[in-house]
Amino acid sequence: MPELPEVETTLRGIEPAIAGQVINSIRVHQGSLRWPVNPNLAQLVEGQTVTHLSRRAKYLLMQLDQGSMLVHLGMSGSLRIVQPNEELRKHDHIEMQMSNGSLLRFHDPRRFGCWLWSEGPHQQLAHLGPEPLSDDFNGQRLYQLSRRRKVAVKPFIMDNKIVVGVGNIYASEALFRSGIRPDRASGNLSLRRYTELAGHIKEVLAAAIVQGGTTLRDFVNGNGEPGYFQQTLAVYGRGDEPCIACAGRLKEIKLGQRSSVFCPRCQR
DNA sequence: CTTTCAGCCTGACGGC
DNA sequence: TGCCGTCAGGCTGAAA
8 A cells, every 4th residue: 555655666767768758648547536537538638758767646747748646645646657568457557658659657566546637726735734754744743733622632633634654554554652642632642742742653654665666666666565564564464463662562543433552652 | 524435446455 | 165244444413
């Protein structure tokens, strides 16, 4: 499942083949994604140059001469540069042929992703909180925005208005590293603890981005899902297993419809 | 305003 | 072996 580090890795991976190139053609095989793909996408963007690629939250933004395309990988999406003769796989929904011969394919079995075109700003980006790795995101912000709120701390840090790009995996891991129970009321945590938490969120995301290169290589080699996190995850997906710190049994609960694993002894 | 929750979708997995 | 039910998960928009 693509989290922010995978999106960042994807961006770095496809950028050399895409940036500065003219879009020769776009073919949409399945336009029924999270939001319908614009039926006129091809005629709207063909002939335009991709001037710049960037990331905002878990969105990938391709800047063109007259607008931009916003891509989200959802739960199961991927973007990769393929050989021109490579066979179309099931769930390859969109392909984009560039003037340098590069072929980009968007693959997404669950179709939670999107590929949107807009001449102006994208609605999806309008009300997003700061990037987790920027200085605008810190313990101070978490502390101030949480006062008098009773939502649990885990859904709080996964709220895109508070900070973007913190998915279930990294929220769980950062809370473990910070020794904070995921079901603690966000409004009761001290500035000191939020400073700790913000630091750990940055830490786990930055570490995953560094390892993202491994993810991409594995992916290109056709090995499927990345292996890096299974070795580094302390709590995510480990309900009922022993805590790596105290050997106590990890507990799994639901918070905001998402499974949340934590150590009742290490996290308070 | 805050909070909760259904729904989108397919593949993986467990039980029988 | 295969069928069926359940689950996973980001994000939005509606309901409470």
